[in-house]
Amino acid sequence: MAPVYLLLGEEVLLREEFVSRLLSTLLPPGMETLNLDILSGGEATSADIASRCRTIPACAPRRLVLLKEADRLRSEVWDATVAYLDAPSPTTCLICVADKLEHGHRGLKRIEEVGKVLRFALPRDAEGRERQCQQWMRQRARQQGKSLTPEAERLLLTLQGPDLLRLSQEVDKLCLFVGERQEIDPEAVEALVGQGRVRGIFELTSAVSRRDLNGALSCLRHLLERGEEPLGMLGMLARQLRLLVRAKELLAQSSPPAEISRLLGVPRPFVSEILEAADISSLPRLEQGLARLLDVDRRLKSSGGGQRLFLELAVIDLCS
Structure with missing residues (x-):
């Protein structure tokens, strides 16, 4: 376990899924209320992060501090966070989440040195984004015991665009909509989304x-x-x-x-x-x-x- 993780990128759904997996891996069941602190970058003070990170875990080997919107941290709070990372607590994992930090940002540089930086973004080219979205939709449906036909995948992309959050919502609804049927076809997509929106x-x-x-x-x-x-x-x-x-x-x-x-x-x-x-x-x-x-x-x-x-x-x- 690294003492600090920085999750960067505008694909909110991918970030949130990774955070969920990390929390379930690092925290024993039922220990969330005792060993998880959640802070907001727009509200955190210089003392908040270090004091929460240096708190001793309760009935567990480690504790987690989740800092959302780290890109909204004030300059003096970043200074305090970087100072904490000079000697981080061995029993705490600090998880920072941000849409974007400028190249050369002191927080980004320090986390790269002592922890791990993970980036969550779709490919820049349109075809690459669509391929990854289709792969992701297949996996999402498979997790719920369903399968999407290639035509249904392409129609969903046509209607929603390469937006993983919207696609996830539609795939989840489609899995419920088809009931006991295993396959999701274009007719199901049209019926759920509505002919009016498709035609528009x-x-x-x-x-x-x-x-x-x-x-x-x-x-x-x-x-x-x-x-x-x-x-x-x-x-x-x-x-x-x-x-x-x-x-x-x-x-x-x-x-x-x-x-x-x-x-x-x-x-x-x-x-x-x-x-x-x-x-x-x-x-x-x-x-x-x-x-x-x-x-x-x-x-x-x-x-x-x-x-x-x-x-x-x-x-x-x-x-x-």
Whole structure:
């Protein structure tokens, strides 16, 4: 056991699952109330971390201190934490969790020297993210005695984007929804998610492909009013553009609609819309659109507000 772990990355679900496994491994059952302290980086003081870490374990060989939002620690609290790590308690494991720490941050450097830094992030490239999401969905379903068909996996990605938290919620609901059936197919995904949401996403893509600005903004606003998150919508839109690229390749190979439906994971009622959109969209324009959405993704993640405006401007740009 290292005296300190730093869990870095914006994939909250992966971090939380690792923390859960670490706690169950290091703490005997029933010892959580006696030997686990949970602190928040926005509230912790200079004395909090060292004093909690130097507390003697009660009826157990070790105790744990979980520091959430470590990236919100004030400078003087980091100073005290780094000083503690010069002589950490041999019976305490300090677990720091943060979305991001700048390269060269003194806390990051010190933890790298005396403990372990673990990073939780999906691959940067879109195909890599989608592959990892599909692998993760299969594993999640398998843990509950179910299996996802490849078409169901692709449809879920189309509807939710490469967002592990949202995908986990949908896979869990689908496992309950299918009851005693072992296999989860696209029909189950459509039935659970709802035809309205499925149609709304494909209508948005179709309007963007036709450069129908009014129609695209109307679809976008309708989806946002129904509670869709701007960042999630951006991921869905980017995936739809990648589907159009793949559809153009399949059209060039003279693949029949049924085969295209299977390979893309698109419900058959919407295949004609995808093929029509692919036919009227040039490959350079699709690639430019994906580059534009990547830029908007960076802006959305770094901005404190105005996410809806950024997304609407991106749709206007795609339709121009």
